[in-house]
Amino acid sequence: MDTQPVLRLEGIRRSFPDGAGGRTAAVDGVDLTVSPGEVVALLGPNGAGKTTLIDIVLGLVAAEDGFVEVLGTTSRRAVTSGRISALLQTGGLLPDLSVRETVKMIASLHRNPRDTDEVLAAAGAAGFASRRVSRCSGGEQQRLRFALALLTRPEVLILDEPTTGMDVNARHDFWRNMSSLADEGATIVFATHYLEEAERFARRTVLMDAGRVLADGPTADIRRRAGAARVTVTWAPSDAELAALDHVLGVERHGARIELRTDDADALARELLTRTGAHGIEVASASLDEAFRYLTAPSDEKEVAA
């Protein structure tokens, strides 16, 4: 079996002029290795550096520092060979061509393209294949870009916020198609703002903020570290009682009620109800937004503030 990494990035840095005479570090020392068959989410807020990192992988932007290897070679060679393909946020589509004509035209540029109808179906674009690109919604144009990305039977797909502009159904179909590609062994790296997308589709999540990797590991672990739930009880604990609790990531007092952010609501609830005087328990899942804000907050905000 081929165990050579699909992507190997070491110490990648890239900055851009900030418009005020200085420079912004878009990617600020990123190391990342992706193995064949992995599905990896690059999760981060606006400006985290996800697009710049993807552009560096694809050879569209040069790193100022660091080492990049894609499928054992340079980005350029990997892209030209068709073994890696990308679905970017934006990208030139000709407005006057139909969806099918667009796929045919791009297919004619490849040496051994997949069949047009096959990629249209695989991308969920068969239903509007005769529509002119200018009449397609944002989500439909994304599906067309996805069809184009599949033309070379890529082993690796890089997707920059692929579901932007798609409604719930289109998102669902898109990820179903993507999951079947992953099942066939494709390596997939996708950028997203949504912890929920990462959670559903990627076993591994790389959390980025301000050009750096904040966390890299199994998505479930990252989700747990974000605090999966809040447990609220009526209780007036001493500092020592509070400190003795397991699974508490944060504490907020609201009058007689105390709210505990936890990575294991069941265990905490059991402990509170059986070993302390806490009562009137309520358990709520932390929203995804909340979890994300928590993970990307400066670490002093995560201290237990009693």
Ligand SMILES: Nc1ncnc2c1ncn2[C@@H]1O[C@H](COP(=O)(O)OP(=O)(O)OP(=O)(O)O)[C@@H](O)[C@H]1O
């Ligand atoms: N060509 C450019 N010129 C100047 N600044 C840039 C350029 N490209 C990116 N930046 C800056 O680099 C930082 C990282 O941007 P990047 O687009 O990589 O982040 P992102 O995580 O993809 O964000 P988004 O989710 O909004 O797409 C931002 O501060 C952005 O303004």
